[in-house]
Amino acid sequence: MSCSPGTVLGGTYRILDVLGRGGSAAVYLARHERTGRLWAVKEIPEKRNSLVMEAELLKKLSHPGLPSIGDILKEKGMFYLVMDYIEGRSLSRLLKEEGAQPQEKVADWGRQLCEVLEYLHTRTPPVIYRDMKPSNVMLKEDGAVVLVDFGTARERKEEGNEDTVCLGTRGYAAPEQYGGRGQTGPETDIYGLGAVMYHLLTGRSPAEPPYGCRPVRDFRPDLSGGLEKILLICTKNDPKERYGSCRELAFALERYRELDDAEIKRRNRRLRSFAGICMLTAATGLGSLFLHRAECRAISGTYKAYLEEAAGSVEKERKLDFCRKAVDLEPGRAEAYLLLVQTFLEDDGKFTDEEERLLRGILDKKNQGGKSNREQLGRNKGEQVRAAYEIGQAYFYYYEGSGGKGASAIWLSLAAGAEPGKELPEKAVTRAGCLSRIAGYYDKLSIQRKTGDMEISYAEYWEDLTALMEGGMEEDNRVTALIMYREIISQIIFHAGTFRQAGVGMEEMRGQLEQIRKKLTGWDGGRETDYVRTLMEEAEEGLITAETAVEAAFQTIPDSQEVRKTDKRLRRGYEDGTGTAEDYGVP
Template sequence: MLKIGSVVDNKYKILNEIGHGGMSTVYLAMNERANKQWAIKEIRKEKFANEDIVYDSIRSETELLKNLSHPNLPSIIDIIDYEGSILIVMDYIEGNTLRKALEEYGPQPQEYVIQWAKQLCDVLGYLHSQNPPIIYRDLKPSNIMLKPDGTIVLIDFGTARRFNTENNEDTTCLGTRGYAAPEQFGGYGQTDGRTDIYCLGTTIYHLLTGKNPSEPPYEIYPIRYWDESFSQGLEKIIIKCTQADPNRRYQNAYSLLYDLEHYDELDSEYRRKEKIKLISFILVVVLCIANAVGAATCHFYGKHVQTNAYETYLVDAEKGQSLDDMREAYIETISINPEEADAYIRLIERVYLEDNIFSEDEASEIRGILINQSNGHTYEELLQKNKLGYQMFSYQLGMAYFYNYEGTGNKQLSAYWLKKAAEGELPESQTARAERLGAIADYYTSLGMMDKTGDSKVSFKDYWSDLISVSEGNIVKDDNANTALVIYKEVASQICVYADRFNKDGVSYGEMELALMEIENHVQDDIEKAKVEKTDRIVELEEELEKNIEKARQVISLNKQETSK
């Protein structure tokens, strides 16, 4: 075991023990050079029969996690072979596990559990979207940290693995009995994303009822067996999650997320009312068909009515007295014709980005809209039939993730949509910008790792070139003034943060100053002289850009002074 007060790898001072399990101990450590706290997980090699295989396995799994970036995942920055132990250095997460919450307070309120479950769906969906997918396999309350702000973080990736399409079954049975799916112990092939769905179902069950599935009676009862006040819809969700046959569960995390966001609509009373509405609608349809002149005429007229209704709803949405009114109107417009892109795009531009923040709730809502179904197809599948429209939507969504997610942007989450946007139907300038922003998203992953370890893992010269390429040309003409100003702000911001590293990698301070001047010229020529309408948002962005440029020049000046000493 590590000694309190000892220093590991010449930089991590062990402060105290903060956790202990069957195979590992977790310590709080301080990197005294960086004045930052980390958690260090110690895994004793003596616990395993074959040290080499275990070490290789842990290293490979840790390496894959180092490349991930998600608000509900800890950052893992290092793995150290140290005196008979394997040490994993990761973010220190302030808070307690949900297991401790259960031990101290008993069953948790339904509304809290649903919010936690939705966050878990989002992080599982992110893991499963990796190529190849990452399967967590040991979801349970003791592996979920609850932070003081109410957000959760998924910890302990000791059993995580990459999905291998060539495997028929797993070679090892890992997971916690009671929470784990049947396939983790043989019987239904290898584990995949649906395995984590099962584990999430058992975890929700435990948090709601306080009944540990790893203890007697070792069964998952319907939650209303324990408390009739629980939602019937939530009970149905848990039952579907915990089906023994993976084919009968939710097939992906986002389908589960959608139902969690609409769990009350699965209740019997709600469904009864909807059934009455459906019967009424069917009667109307039958009467229409009975009076129709012919199938062809009905089809033509139906298309005509659908198009007119779509355009009418789209225009009416612009007249919404509040953002909520506009949001509901755009979503309703989408449901009229999911193949048209305008309503999706305007929902993002005019509602989600009205405050320049693309929130986690808004991102979750648009994902939920995309998995809605019409005539046996998801809305996203229907929108994909309109290739240009789908790429325009993908471009807008990718930009929202890149620059606006949670106010600061999330480059990793933008990559999928930017790749879709760059597939060729958009104008050349937008296609090129989507490709470059996708490349920059990869830089951000490496930049984040570098900041934590102190080791350079990226060429700042290449990063600078791509960053400047994105800002070239008349972005106002190609896109709009909002997009142009957001991109210019990003360039100035990166100079503020990385000016010295750009310089050390061969970018002169003169080049940086020239880039700032070019940005000011673009604002003057493409916005001011072109007499672009000055909305409140454009005025706000111009003011923010001016501050960023001023700060960037101050940073450049200070760095030049330091260099000249």
């Protein structure tokens, strides 16, 4: 043992005890000399660089079920990784002290570990843990579990065909972890988790003869047959025959009793009895009523399952597929439409032509009764306005093609008719009204450019634009707020002279620009996504041009013809230097 109690590492961490050791590594309990906080310190020889790799990997991760990194030290030919000290006991110690565990607890721990693994598997690139075993899982006093020891974890390389080394623990390691059997992936960790749950349920280690996992009811006939089926799927030799994701496994663990043979037979008996009752009571109409209620419960449960599958899917096409299925099942409910719009925007913040065609196709699809999904949605105003608000905003803010503002006006006008506080929040109803009127101005501006006639009130246009600044958009969605700021900035650039003619003062325009500047200054761009930072940079550049436009508009007293000329020159100059008017949402 390299460190004895009392040793101080890096002049900061005093070793108190040995928590465990294995192979060439050891883990110590240490106390920070200044703060008194307890830490776990992992020691490994310098010639093995796996500790550095482990530290680099953990620094990228943040999840309640994972330890965080405090420090990394190098002393006397050893690396020391300072991590959160997890108070509790490992599952291996639990097994030694108590033996096999109740199935309810095992299913709960399994679900928690699924959440941690799903988090790892959905990183970019995915992180494969590869060493799932009871000694690597800590059980805290509150029942929460934490996954420790990332010495064998790796980031999956999509171009790789197989792993270069064989790592893992015999009995818990999946077949593909042994050389020449392909690359490890999420299914590898699912196998390991299945082996851990097998050990917890039976008290028998799959790492000891006869090795591997057998049906758990061979040892404990009292266990759920559904849980046994789940573990047999987890530990299939062929990765393709296991669960496709940890989210899918978690879904099964939540409902393991529904997979029991006795439960399946009981449901079948109830169904047959129910059908008989319906036949006997058909004359009175009770059978029809019971059937309708049962059907509604079944449809509602399936609808919810579709939404859960969509929300939990990583692949966009899979998400969209489950959203379509949910809409087809219950076209009059809003949730599937909301998730559909969210899926369109989540990758790149754009609502593309292809996605818009898909949305229209879903809305216009007719059901067996000859009614379209759009018509079915319209039969329930409360659901319709919820969907209309999100669809309208998608068209207004994010649609790339032509006609987006016109389409948004239709949807947003529906949302603006919602009952405030009941069907939609009051703020949302107000915002929908402003956006629908602004969208309407675009059509009138188009007519004005063609005919030369003044078709809109720029005073009212200004009021609606500035009303959006009072709606607290940044509290709901920072991207939406930035796109709306860009909208206000561009309209000041292109219509400053016209706004002046309509009675809008210089200080009013400057005040709006200053308000936007303060919002931008208060945000930390370093903590935002690349897309948000790009929008922030565009807004900051636009503010400079907008301030110039305001000053130019108030240098002289323009007549209406000069106003149009000034606006046109500013429009052309802004477009030449920064992009097309369409890029900035200008009609």
